[in-house]
Amino acid sequence: MTGEMLVGDLTRPVPADAAFAAPTPEDCATERALKRERVLAVLDRSGRDAVLLTSTTALTWYLGGSRVHISLAGDPVAAVLVTGDGDHLVTFTNEFERLRSEELPPGLTLHQVPWHQQLHEVGRWFGPGVAPAAEAELARDLRDARRSLLPVELSRYRALNREVAAILTDVLMTVSPESTERQVTATLAERVTNIGAEPLVLLCNGSSRSTFRHPLPTAAPLGAGAMVVVCARRHGMVANATRWVRFGAATASALDAERRIALVEEDIFTATVPGARLNGIIDQLRESYERHGFGPDQWLMHHQGGPAGYAGRDPRATPVTDDEVVANQSFTWNPSAPGVKIEDTVLLGDAGIEVLSVDQRWPVERVGNLDRPTTLQL
Known part of the structure; x- marks a missing residue:
């Protein structure tokens, strides 16, 4: 993982997605x-x-x-x-x-x-x-x-994920420490509905509630920063993504934890190959948490994700879920630890993992062969 941060133009409007055409x-x-x-x-x-x-x-x-x-x-x-x-x-x-x-x-x-x-x-x-x-x-x-998505499904799904990622950028680049969790999720709900999607899950925790992994929004202000989660459904398919925003400089320990959780995710992506079993991936993930300094039990503190598509997770991966991974299958893995989490919707294609929930304006760092989202510094 390099230290180079790539930041897009956070001020330009999102263009209409001309790549998506309604199926014939x-x-x-x-x-x-x-x-x-x-x-x-x-x-x-x-x-x-x-x-x-x-x-x-x-x-x-x-x-x-x-x-x-x-x-x-x-x-x-x-x-x-x-x-x-x-x-x-x-x-x-x-x-x-x-x-x-x-x-x-x-x-x-x-x-x-x-x-x-x-x-x-x-x-x-x-x-x-x-x-x-x-x-x-x-x-x-x-x-x-x-499991294996058809071309027409992939076209719909790519468009939805790009739009959800763009909405997260649009909304989070305008927030302030005084913004409340409910204000953030209300704006997200409006934007998601306006693209013809349904906001199935909207989570937000300001700095006063940063220990909660499924933070339903409250009237609390964001304070020093926030985590925001969107799960949006359109054409039956669910796009899932998590983003973080920070006001002021990051501590060395926060940056280190963010780097290490991205390495855990990289290990999950490496294990997600055709023929793998979901419980085998969970076994490798457990080892990854310990290898990257989070301890042997961190995987027990929150579910780790799994195949995506027509459900938020289809199914959620567990130590006894032995579903086989196939090509053209979508996934949302979401490794987390205290104060850190990383989550995007991805596709296992011919060339490996393709991240679907991408907006080029969001800051990223290179992890392995993928650009992965970092915390938006405001």
């Missing part, structure tokens, strides 16, 4: 066909005739990013029955016209039930004689089906 109907048709093919393969391997998709993660993936929720904290207002003969979507009568007009891709047979009935009672709306597998029965296989 042909792109969407190909996406639908390939995802259906993957689910039918899951059914074939499991010996089942049908599966009922009921989670937001599975539904938004299978439907190409359709919004099938009302409350972010509630269950989806639709379910999809995948059979060898076709895809059947059921929703409540009061949601039917909106979903059909604004959200759903072609090629679905639509059903509706009154608001007081249950979407999961397949026999009531589809007819007798079908006994689909519950999504939970095939959870691992369906998760595997989502």
